[in-house]
Amino acid sequence: MAQDIIIKITDRNGVQHEVQAPTDMNMNLMEVIRAFELAEEGTIGVCGGMAMCASCQCYVLNESEVPLPEKSPDEEAMLWEAYHVKENSRLGCQIHINQEIEGLEVQIAPEQ
Amino acid sequence: MIQTDILIIGAGPTGLFTVFEAGLLKLKCHLIDALPQPGGQLAELYPKKPIYDIPGYPEVLAGDLVTNLMEQIKQFQPGFTLGETAETIDKLEDGSFIVTTNKGTQHHAKAIAIAGGLGTFEPRKPLLKDVEFYEKEDRGIEYFVKDPELFRNKKIVISGGGDSALDWSIFLSDVASEVTLVHRRNEFRGALDSVEKVQELKNEGKIKLITPAEVVGFKGSERIESVDIEINGARMNIETDYFIPLFGLTPKLGAIANWGLEIEKNAIKVNNALDYQTNIEGIYAIGDVNTYPGKLKLILCGFHEATLMCQSVYNRLNPGKKYVLKYTTVSGVDGFDGTRKEAEKAVVKSIE
Numbered sequence: 001m002a003q004d005i006i007i008k009i010t011d012r013n014g015v016q017h018e019v020q021a022p023t024d025m026n027m028n029l030m031e032v033i034r035a036f037e038l039a040e041e042g043t044i045g046v047c048g049g050m051a052m053c054a055s056c057q058c059y060v061l062n063e064s065e066v067p068l069p070e071k072s073p074d075e076e077a078m079l080w081e082a083y084h085v086k087e088n089s090r091l092g093c094q095i096h097i098n099q100e101i102e103g104l105e106v107q108i109a110p111e112q
Numbered sequence: 113m114i115q116t117d118i119l120i121i122g123a124g125p126t127g128l129f130t131v132f133e134a135g136l137l138k139l140k141c142h143l144i145d146a147l148p149q150p151g152g153q154l155a156e157l158y159p160k161k162p163i164y165d166i167p168g169y170p171e172v173l174a175g176d177l178v179t180n181l182m183e184q185i186k187q188f189q190p191g192f193t194l195g196e197t198a199e200t201i202d203k204l205e206d207g208s209f210i211v212t213t214n215k216g217t218q219h220h221a222k223a224i225a226i227a228g229g230l231g232t233f234e235p236r237k238p239l240l241k242d243v244e245f246y247e248k249e250d251r252g253i254e255y256f257v258k259d260p261e262l263f264r265n266k267k268i269v270i271s272g273g274g275d276s277a278l279d280w281s282i283f284l285s286d287v288a289s290e291v292t293l294v295h296r297r298n299e300f301r302g303a304l305d306s307v308e309k310v311q312e313l314k315n316e317g318k319i320k321l322i323t324p325a326e327v328v329g330f331k332g333s334e335r336i337e338s339v340d341i342e343i344n345g346a347r348m349n350i351e352t353d354y355f356i357p358l359f360g361l362t363p364k365l366g367a368i369a370n371w372g373l374e375i376e377k378n379a380i381k382v383n384n385a386l387d388y389q390t391n392i393e394g395i396y397a398i399g400d401v402n403t404y405p406g407k408l409k410l411i412l413c414g415f416h417e418a419t420l421m422c423q424s425v426y427n428r429l430n431p432g433k434k435y436v437l438k439y440t441t442v443s444g445v446d447g448f449d450g451t452r453k454e455a456e457k458a459v460v461k462s463i464e
Contacts, residue, residue, distance in 0.1 A: 039237055040378065042378025074301070077274070077297075083219060083236075
């Protein structure tokens with residue numbers, strides 16, 4: 001059976017949550033945040049995961065420890081236009097939950 | 113004042129299909145939408161993307177689904193108030209409603225169907241000083257191109273790197289006297305032919321491209337006279353009549369949130385056991401904007417909700433009248449415009 005992985009997510013109020021994310025449900029980080037209700041519904045995943053809004057923007061806190069996939073051109077283009085973008089910004093909807101990202105630590109960016 | 117049976121707030125797929133189901137019951141519909149065109153998210157966010165879970169369509173482009181819905185409902189002659197948002201609602205003694213938009217347009221309806229999806233799409237505004245001043249009363253900042261004539265023979269600066277920035281730059285290069293496109297990056301994200309067209313217009317000198325750059329401020333006492341642009345750490349100032357930032361849209365539930373409706377997780381609670389009515393009699397909520405146990409935000413669920421809601425409105429407006437379900441295949445579709453669609457009659461003829 002596929003193992004759950006641990007992800008540490010800091011919500012918009014600065015509270016850190018340690019969640020067990022399933023790796024066998026074809027989920028992405030945005031969907032995990034919604035499933036655990038760590039951001040108010042309606043303020044995250046607005047476009048449904050098409051990299052067309054930046055409501056699921058997260059800052060990756062341990063980039064050097066966890067190998068994340070390269071940004072797709074769509075994700076990159078969206079991040080050029082989003083607000084509050086930092087060097088370590090990623091769109092949660094573009095980060096697929098799998099064994100490789102065990103231990104990922106992210107902070108949800110402010111609302112757009 | 114606009115008179116209608118059902119006032120639909122939101123012209124996305126659910127709102128549009130409501131017109132059809134209401135039409136079968138001889139109920140007239142009028143739609144309000146904040147965007148300048150019908151279709152909601154499908155038209156505004158992803159018109160060129162495919163959808164795979166519309167029953168009967170193995171694959172359909174979002175924009176084509178909107179076109180089809182508009183075709184499907186046209187004989188029921190829906191009215192549209194586009195580019196305006198529903199602001200206030202008043203319930204009259206007879207149980208009907210008056211809804212007034214932000215522009216003051218009044219609508220009198222016997223029932224209200226909120227099909228508002230994620231809410232009103234509001235433009236994402238640049239986080240700059242004085243934006244609030246210049247966005248008012250034709251002082252130079254415009255977030256939509258509602259009437260291209262406004263820009264006839266004017267100098268305009270467009271900001272953004274997506275499809276709408278590209279498409280409007282192309283379109284307005286024929287209307288405005290000068291088009292400048294400013295973007296944070298050298299790369300643009302859009303349909304290939306749009307990117308190529310802008311390249312061509314740039315080569316011809318019809319569009320001035322400033323990249324990687326950002327508009328950082330405005331000048332002008334009564335209205336915009338010029339914008340400050342930062343390019344590679346240096347500043348430049350260019351004269352302009354209009355600044356059009358096209359940074360996409362973000363949905364907000366908006367004024368509806370203050371209508372006294374029960375709201376949970378940014379969605380309107382409805383009675384899903386019966387008719388998708390809200391806590392206020394006569395106001396329904398259908399599609400992505402509502403919530404109930406087991407809710408799924410799918411277009412096909414919105415269609416179903418719209419259908420049941422129309423039945424409830426019919427019963428409410430015609431108390432005691434027995435409604436008999438009729439299949440469109442059997443009874444055809446009689447439009448309010450006098451047209452009739454019906455199945456071709458079979459012939460009884462011997463074959464010799």
